[in-house]
Amino acid sequence: MNTPSQAQVRRAIAEAQTIVVKVGSSSLTKPSGHLDPERLNALVAALARVRLMGGRVVLVSSGAIAAGFGSLGFDSRPTDVADQQACAAVGQGLLMAQYENAFSQYGLRVGQILITVSDTIAPQQYRNVRRTLDRLLDLGAVPIINENDSLASNEIRFGDNDRLSALIANIVVADALVLLTDVDALYTAPPSEPGSRRISYVPNVEDALAKVQVGGAGSNVGTGGMVTKMEAARVAAVSGIPAVLTCAANAGPAMMGDPVGTAFAPINDRGSSRRLWIGFAAHPQGTLVADAGASNAVRGGAASLLAAGVLEVRGDFAAGDAVWIDDEAGNHLAKGLVGFDSEEIPQMLGRNTAQLKRFLGEEYAHPLVHRDNLVLV
Numbered sequence: 532m533n534t535p536s537q538a539q540v541r542r543a544i545a546e547a548q549t550i551v552v553k554v555g556s557s558s559l560t561k562p563s564g565h566l567d568p569e570r571l572n573a574l575v576a577a578l579a580r581v582r583l584m585g586g587r588v589v590l591v592s593s594g595a596i597a598a599g600f601g602s603l604g605f606d607s608r609p610t611d612v613a614d615q616q617a618c619a620a621v622g623q624g625l626l627m628a629q630y631e632n633a634f635s636q637y638g639l640r641v642g643q644i645l646i647t648v649s650d651t652i653a654p655q656q657y658r659n660v661r662r663t664l665d666r667l668l669d670l671g672a673v674p675i676i677n678e679n680d681s682l683a684s685n686e687i688r689f690g691d692n693d694r695l696s697a698l699i700a701n702i703v704v705a706d707a708l709v710l711l712t713d714v715d716a717l718y719t720a721p722p723s724e725p726g727s728r729r730i731s732y733v734p735n736v737e738d739a740l741a742k743v744q745v746g747g748a749g750s751n752v753g754t755g756g757m758v759t760k761m762e763a764a765r766v767a768a769v770s771g772i773p774a775v776l777t778c779a780a781n782a783g784p785a786m787m788g789d790p791v792g793t794a795f796a797p798i799n800d801r802g803s804s805r806r807l808w809i810g811f812a813a814h815p816q817g818t819l820v821a822d823a824g825a826s827n828a829v830r831g832g833a834a835s836l837l838a839a840g841v842l843e844v845r846g847d848f849a850a851g852d853a854v855w856i857d858d859e860a861g862n863h864l865a866k867g868l869v870g871f872d873s874e875e876i877p878q879m880l881g882r883n884t885a886q887l888k889r890f891l892g893e894e895y896a897h898p899l900v901h902r903d904n905l906v907l908v
């Protein structure tokens with residue numbers, strides 16, 4: 532794909548039909564652990580404008596913990612997981628009440644969706660998330676998404692909404708991703724460092740990752756800092772989605788395609804959202820070891836993985852789970868969604884389709900991983 536100019540990327544963002552906007556805690560809350568209604572209302576005004584012009588807007592909003600800790604008597608964002616979960620339970624309600632009120636000024640409805648990591652991994656849940664989001668958008672509502680912090684444990688959580696927003700952009704097949712934070716743009720180094728310069732356009736985020744010095748959160752309430760925002764911009768770019776990063780006060784101009792913040796060009800054409808999801812979100816539960824012929828066929832990009840070309844199955848997984856496809860040397864070739872449970876597979880190995888049908892029955896005469904469910908790594 533040819534690298535687009537900055538003007539082309541900005542225009543694509545301005546013309547986006549479906550847009551995912553992620554806003555960070557520090558843009559919505561005060562350091563005391565309470566909401567900042569003025570700034571939240573200003574953001575909603577910018578989002579409502581896009582929605583009322585016919586755009587489909589999905590908001591990924593942080594801020595539950597940062598909006599809740601003040602009213603529970605904490606002086607600063609707690610570090611204990613149970614305290615964070617309690618603050619999130621309180622803050623999420625306060626956040627949604629404020630969004631509900633602010634969007635209703637424009638005659639718009641909002642719908643809350645709280646997501647855990649497993650919702651983006653298990654195929655059934657992934658389909659549910661997708662269907663609910665699509666229907667909310669079809670009905671003209673603004674979905675507001677956050678991680679379900681009250682139920683997420685430290686071991687299994689996204690932890691930051693930046694990467695979650697890039698996955699959501701894939702799920703809803705967004706045309707643009709807008710990352711709103713407390714700094715006006717990406718800089719060559721953390722803005723507190725003398726000599727750091729603003730970057731207005733990143734044609735290839737993978738190249739930029741090597742050149743830009745990114746640091747952690749800038750506020751006491753933000754998490755992840757620029758590292759996770761760059762990762763979100765990278766996922767968007769390789770998914771074919773243009774992105775812009777700027778401060779929340781610039782939300783309106785950024786969505787209008789004005790030259791604010793940092794624009795990130797897509798570096799691939801759009802893939803199917805299902806494939807992108809397999810590539811980014813699905814955590815492999817096991818491994819299928821392909822022989823030399825099957826490895827070559829998989830590497831070629833257009834072939835399904837047949838039982839005839841598989842030497843070994845490892846791990847304990849169910850049909851529909853993600854698995855690695857490795858070559859004999861142990862290199863990962865691809866990730867795919869497997870069509871059979873792990874205990875069904877050993878009897879299938881080395882058998883061609885006709886033999887599978889004859890010895891095991893019609894229902895086994897299928898690829899272990901269909902090419903539509905497979906992404907090269």
Ligand SMILES: Nc1ncnc2c1ncn2[C@@H]1O[C@H](COP(=O)(O)OP(=O)(O)O)[C@@H](O)[C@H]1O
Pocket residue numbers: 554555556557558711712713714716717718719720721722723743744745746747748749750752753754755756757758
């Ligand atoms: N290269 C960089 N360019 C811009 N900001 C950076 C950079 N490296 C680190 N940062 C820091 O990242 C912070 C934004 O991340 P974070 O605090 O997690 O915000 P949010 O709450 O919006 O997610 C900025 O305040 C800034 O201090």
Ligand SMILES: N[C@@H](CCC(=O)OP(=O)(O)O)C(=O)O
Pocket residue numbers: 554555556557592593594595596597619677678680690691692693752753754755756
């Ligand atoms: N889910 C958490 C926020 C996680 C997060 O990514 O925060 P931030 O870095 O402010 O975007 C919350 O609502 O408090």
